[in-house]
Each structure stands twice: as structure tokens, then as C-alpha cells.
Amino acid sequence: MSYLSMFEGYSISLMRIKMNQEPIGVACDIVLPQDLTRWDDIIPSHQNDEYSVSVDETKLYPFPFNSEINHKIILWAGDITSLQVDAIVNSTNESLNDNNPVSSRIFQRAGPGLKEEISLDVRDCRTGEVRITQGHSLPARFIIHTVGPKYNIKYQSASENTLHTCYRGVLQKAKESGLHSVALPIINSVKRNYPPEEGAHIALRTVRRFLEHHGSSLETVIFVVNKVDLGIYEVLLPLYFPRSKLEEESARYQLPEDVGGPDGEPIVPDRQIRIIDNPQHTLHPDDESVDLSVQLETSITVGDHAFSQMQGDLDQQRLLGGRSLNDPLADIMVKEIQHQERYERLLRRAKTEDLTEVSGIGCLYQSGVDRLGRPVVVFVGKWFPFNQINLDKALLYLITLLDPIVRGDYVIAYFHTLTSSNNYPSFSWLKEVYNVLPYKYKKNLKAFYVVHPTFWTKMMTWWFTTFMAPAIKQKVHSLPGVEYLYSVMSREQLEIPAFITEYDMTINGIRYFQPEAPS
Structure with a gap:
């Protein structure tokens, strides 16, 4: 073989490699909905556990188990522009030129034809409205554009209603256009200050209600999320799309008080002054x-x-x-x-004040359910900056997070891992919190697990439960490692920071971090 032939062969191979290369983060292959896992095919982690929950058939759950609706739902963390569906959704601004990663990727992959169509035919889109364009070079046939609201606590009701209108409008536009598969990204943008979890509740219940009323018009709804929102949707999806009667019963204790109206829209009580004669x-x-x-x-x-x-x-x-x-x-x-x-x-204060400076810390959150379907509240001690945080707002955030949870049985897992004196709350503040919380908090708390306790933790716990909180003394359990929690909850349900598992492995080994054996 001549050097010229070798060079030509090398050049051809190099050209093929360059032709197959795409920028980092770009999906190389088209993704078909039938290749993705449907929501009803994902078995709940507690589905095979050997216990049963009695369901009160007289108490109707607002979002009952419905296998037909569940089969239409897909939760997927991927590139929305790679989906071969009837329509993908572009969350943008009123000029349809928002510089966010998803929108930029849609325009990049759709090609210049999309900008030309918008410039000539669409031009703009008001907040809460929808516009539809061709998909151009995208695998999707159409793009439905919508503009989500900017969130301000002073105008919370308006923001919630507008977000609902966006999701509802997208689905309605798909129905009117005869489309059967839609890919929905997160419309409630953090860039516009919208709290992710509150936005997820509105998105999920709006889609659920639409499928109840117009299910025959849509075959597939794909929630396309990033890794940050994936955990939120994994936790909240079972509330609105329970996959069994058992999961439906568990969801009763976690569903927020506001479940929306007939279409999932937020319900705002009339503001009025009433004279009470009783x-x-x-x-x-x-x-x-x-x-x-x-x-x-x-x-x-x-x-x-x-x-x-x-x-x-x-x-x-x-x-x-x-x-x-x-x-x-x-x-x-x-x-x-x-x-x-x-x-x-x-x-009431907690529902109106801006608590983002506390919620953003991430030291307190709900992490799935235990093996009896009870919500698990996680508190990460290392992330609680007691000496720097606004304690009044910390109390309000505690109340707004726990109030919907404590209406039924629940458990708390407190991780004392690698905490320091800066994280230790004072006894006076703990006493204030304990005295503020009503009886249902103590009554419905079934277990309080302290993971990685120290001598100081054990002494504080003994003193506090003996002299200040005797009602929960028998419910407190000290656990030397994370593995001991797995007897009461599935490891798939427990979401904890990486530093906790890394520390745990250094002191307890890695034997229990292997996948669970199938039931």
C-alpha cells in the first residue's frame, strides 16, 4: 500500500469521526417515546414489602390510582431536542429569544428556519400565552412556545395562576392541533425566581386533570427535567399519579392542602371581612x-x-x-x-413571607417514605448555620414544610454527621420551637432517628426528652450508621448528601452500599 493510499484512508476516517462528532452535551441519537420507561412500569420501592394498608373507600382521594393515565406519563432526564415527538415545549420570554440552556439548544438544533418563522409569523408571545411553530430540523414535528411568570411573593396568586395557564395552554394547543405526544420541560424557571417544588405541584396536577378530561387526545406526556428537578418530580409524581392503591393511600398524608380546582388551577379564597356571630x-x-x-x-x-x-x-x-x-x-x-x-x-405568615434564604440552605427536606408509607423528613445538622441564620424564618420554614406532612404519621431522620458547635441550636430555641408546635406534631411523630450521634448529642437528647419533651422520649433512637435506617425504609427512598455516605463508609465499611436484592 502506498503512502498516498494510507493518507487518503486516514483522511477519510478522520472526516467520518468529525462528521459523527457533536458538541459536548448534544444527543447523538434520536430518542423515541416507546424506548423510554412509562410511569406505570416503574414499580414503587415499597410495592413488594410484606405489609398492607387499609384504604378507607369512603374517603375519596382527589387523584386516585388510574393505570391508563399512568401509562401516558414518562419522567425523563435528557435532552428535549433529541425527542421524536409531535411537539416539544420551549419555555422562553416574551420576545422568544430567551438565553436559557434549553431554549438556546432548541434554536441551535432547529436551525435558522425557526428564527425566520418567528420573525415573520409569530413575533412575540405574552406571559401565560402559547404559540406554535414548525419543528424545522428538530426530530419533533412542532414547537409550542410559552412564557412562564416571574415569581414575586407579593403576587403569589398571580404567579401560580399564570403558571397553570402555561401548562394548560400547552396541552390545549396540542389537543387543538391534533398532536398526541408532548415533551414538557420545567416552565417555572428558577431564573424567574419560581420555587421549584411549588411549580412542580402545579405542573403535575394540571397535567393530571387535563388527562382526566381529555385523555383520549394525548397518548404521551414526557416530563423532561434536569438532574436538580429529577428528585423533586420523583417524590411528587406518586401524589398525583399513584401506581397502586397502596401508593394512593400513602399519598394521602403528603398531598398539600391546595389541590386546585377542576382543571388543577389554584383556588384563591375570597378576601372578605366576616362578622362571626358564633x-x-x-x-x-x-x-x-x-x-x-x-x-x-x-x-x-x-x-x-x-x-x-x-x-x-x-x-x-x-x-x-x-x-x-x-x-x-x-x-x-x-x-x-x-x-x-x-x-x-x-x-399564615409562613405562607406569605419570603423564606428562600432558609429553604435554599437545604438542611431540612422530605425524602420519600418509609416501608409503612410514612413520609420521612431529613435534617442535615452540618448544613444548619445556627449562628448565622434568621431563627424566626427558620421556624416559619419548619412550619410550612411540616404542616401538610404531620397530619398523618411521619418520621424524622436527623444526621449529626460532621457537625460542629456552630451547628448546635440553643436549648432556649429548641424549647421555643417545641412549645410552638401543636399536639399533632408530637402525636403523629412515630420515630426520631439520630444518625452518627456523638456523646454531646446523646446527652442533649437525654436532657431534652427528659425535662422538656417527655412525650417523644420513647420515639428517639440513636443509630451508629446509615445502614440501620434500611430496616425501616428502602435505600432508594433515602436521599442524603454525599459527605454523609462517604463518612459512613470510612467508619462502617461499604458492605451495605451494594444494590438491594430483588424481593
């Missing part, structure tokens, strides 16, 4: 009246007249059935009512 309204937290002093932000001194003491005097005497407020039993009842009212005020 003082027993204080026994019903859901029946709230407006606190004018808070709303008007005024400080008006009325005086010592009985009218100014109405709630603590006449109303309370009627509420207690005519008992004297000096009666010891009446005193206990009044304190319990006041305690509940205080908690309700804090809960």
Missing part, C-alpha cells in the same frame, strides 16, 4: 377571619373596655360554656385555644 370559630382553624390590626398595620389603643377584650373575655366565656376564667379546666382550655391561634398566625 365564637366557636376559634375551634375551626380552616374558618379564618381577617385580623384588621395586621392588615392595616396600625396601632390603635382602644382602652380597657370589655369591647377591647372581647375575644379574651365575653367570647371565651361563651366558648367555655359559661365557665369562669378562674376555673383551672377553663384556664387549660383557653391556653390551648390561644396556642392553636398562635400557630395558625405563624402558618
